[in-house]
Amino acid sequence: MRVPSNLKPGQAEFNMTPMIDVVFLLIIFFLVSSHLAKQEAQMPLPLPTAQSGQEIIDDQQPRVVVNIEVDGSLILAGRRVPADQLTERLSAERQRSGDSIELRIRCDRQTPYANVKPVMLAATEAGIWSIAFSVIRPEDAR
Template sequence: MTPMIDVVFLLIIFFLVSSHLSRRENRMPVSLADSATGISETSPADDVFTLTMDAQARLFLNGSQLSTDVFSSRLPRDSTQTVRIRVDRSLAYEHLNRVLATLTDRGFQNVSIVTSPIAVSRP
């Protein structure tokens, strides 16, 4: 009985730590753009590479700031992986365009920009 209790406690700790790490990508406070259309993200967090750009055009990965040079080297090697970009609504498009161009040059095709959903009233 004691080994089973140990395993259960280890599983609880594992899930607590993994859920904390999966939420870490959303800690950077950015004001996302609103969108009435879009699709809900259904892929698991392990398959998603998330970047965050704040209002000062700083690029973050998991809460740590990246320079543009380091950014391209930190991209996943597998270009079929999903890339999610969280962008502050006040950021000029030219800054986002540089990131999108780098992703395109590296062969990434499944890139999405995260937005906040808004309620749309139907007539």
């Protein structure tokens, strides 16, 4: 291989183009994934009401949202998930995001507790101990 004559011996040069391409692809990936996460939290569900509801304080904490419909169907990451696969999916999210992950349960206000209990059990089996419910204040429900 022929060495360019304008370089001094022992001097190397790096091609930054592939690294810049990778950085741009990562930026695009995170923009798209954050947009999908926001859409999931805004899925139209008539949430239950609660006087003790609190505003989200730490919005930077890693979070996974499970939506539960009246018929008991589960929606995780915008896709329907069978109840028997929920534990492994939550475990994978915990592995990816770390131990400080929070599970946010959003359910229809008509959903019976029998449909919520398996989600909570799957979370504890996956090692997720921080569980919160999405609610609205009674005055906002009108």
